[in-house]
Amino acid sequence: MDARHHDPDVDVDVLIAGAGPAGCAAAIACAAAGLRTVLAERLAGPAARPGEALHPGAESLLARLLPGGFADAVGARHTGITVGWGTEPRFEPYGQDESGPWRGFQVDRRRLDALLLDRARGAGAEVRLGCRVGEPVVEGGAVTGVRLGSAAPLRTRTVIDATGRARWLSRALGLTSPLRSPRLLIRYGYATGSCPRRDTAPEIAADRTGWTWTAQVSRGRYQWMRLDFVPEQARLRGGPPPDFAGLVPEGPARSADVSWRLCPKTAGPGWFVAGDAGVVLDPASSHGVLRALLSGWTAGSLAVGVAAQALGEGDAAGMYRRWLLDGAERDMAELSARYAQLGAHGFG
Ligand SMILES: Cc1cc2nc3c(=O)[nH]c(=O)nc-3n(C[C@H](O)[C@H](O)[C@H](O)COP(=O)(O)OP(=O)(O)OC[C@H]3O[C@@H](n4cnc5c(N)ncnc54)[C@H](O)[C@@H]3O)c2cc1C
Numbered sequence: 001m002d003a004r005h006h007d008p009d010v011d012v013d014v015l016i017a018g019a020g021p022a023g024c025a026a027a028i029a030c031a032a033a034g035l036r037t038v039l040a041e042r043l044a045g046p047a048a049r050p051g052e053a054l055h056p057g058a059e060s061l062l063a064r065l066l067p068g069g070f071a072d073a074v075g076a077r078h079t080g081i082t083v084g085w086g087t088e089p090r091f092e093p094y095g096q097d098e099s100g101p102w103r104g105f106q107v108d109r110r111r112l113d114a115l116l117l118d119r120a121r122g123a124g125a126e127v128r129l130g131c132r133v134g135e136p137v138v139e140g141g142a143v144t145g146v147r148l149g150s151a152a153p154l155r156t157r158t159v160i161d162a163t164g165r166a167r168w169l170s171r172a173l174g175l176t177s178p179l180r181s182p183r184l185l186i187r188y189g190y191a192t193g194s195c196p197r198r199d200t201a202p203e204i205a206a207d208r209t210g211w212t213w214t215a216q217v218s219r220g221r222y223q224w225m226r227l228d229f230v231p232e233q234a235r236l237r238g239g240p241p242p243d244f245a246g247l248v249p250e251g252p253a254r255s256a257d258v259s260w261r262l263c264p265k266t267a268g269p270g271w272f273v274a275g276d277a278g279v280v281l282d283p284a285s286s287h288g289v290l291r292a293l294l295s296g297w298t299a300g301s302l303a304v305g306v307a308a309q310a311l312g313e314g315d316a317a318g319m320y321r322r323w324l325l326d327g328a329e330r331d332m333a334e335l336s337a338r339y340a341q342l343g344a345h346g347f348g
Helices: 021-032 058-065 109-122 168-172 231-236 288-307 313-341
Strands: 012-017 037-040 074-078 080-085 090-093 104-107 126-128 133-139 142-148 154-161 185-192 203-207 210-218 221-228 254-257 271-273
Touching: 012 021, 012 288, 021 037, 021 058, 021 109, 021 288, 037 109, 058 109, 058 288, 104 109, 104 210, 109 126, 133 168, 154 168, 154 288, 168 271, 271 288, 271 313, 288 313
Parallel strands: 012 037, 012 154, 037 126, 080 203, 154 271
Antiparallel strands: 074 104, 074 210, 080 090, 133 142, 142 154, 185 221, 185 254, 203 210, 210 221
């Protein structure tokens, strides 16, 4: 497949908005295949973000995206999670194979995002930091360009929206991303010190009011999250959970809207939507970063197929939409069944 045949009617082959895991994975796929790729990020560089607990399955994907390794970004490792789902907490291992137990891991998101960005640059992507993507150019129903600042629009064959919960492209195209849950506000924070109970495995403890997550992120550093099914309770609740009473909080508690959203149309002629821009579930699904990496990589690979004329635009968009929707619907069905066990409804 030759994706290096440059179309003279466009300035670049692919414009990717947002340099989180989804955008970087897309940029790596496109640039490594020889596409002229621009990755535009509104911030000046990778930022500290929540989203650090990764499933064992994320490791092989990251190894493929980052052949130079990513040990630098990895903190605590664990072979399972302690789960109390309306019951006494019990350790649930991830599983194992002949080489031993599978291990999940915590990542430092600023470092991981920086490694992914460096890899995108190394593969040949032009990275523009401090560059907020503006209006898309739409012609004959297809996205054909994007405004970056006051310059003339950049003409591009494919646009990939990886702007996370900002949902830049779907908002600009007037596409809805209906809520698939009650409004969910999560509170979270970090603390330092020693909590030996959390050093072997993270814990999620849930009851009919919501759930609390506590985990060691790296040696001597811990994270907590609390999600209440009724947002009014979230506003009333204070800081760290009792397990972390002896630790020193790292600044005030923070909050984020993690209401479930699913954009029914995540691809069309000349465009794809990847990562949180297309699908958001609350962190109990624990797949956010993995889905971002996988969907960014898949959108990028399909853009390569279209550029090499191995795939029609319509086919690529249809395949992507079905794949992303099926996976998201499955994750939503699974988590809403688990919430129903607690008596919490209105999900999925
Ligand atoms: C409290 C909390 C805890 C979480 N915990 C976990 C966890 O333990 N494990 C897990 O897997 N997931 C977790 N998640 C989810 C995870 O953080 C996200 O799913 C993941 O970061 C999504 O990646 P992304 O690349 O789609 O978006 P993001 O990481 O949000 O990146 C989007 C990027 O786009 C940029 N951008 C936005 N608008 C523009 C624009 N107009 N122009 C240019 N750039 C723009 C932003 O600055 C940002 O850099 C958690 C989320 C929250 C809120």
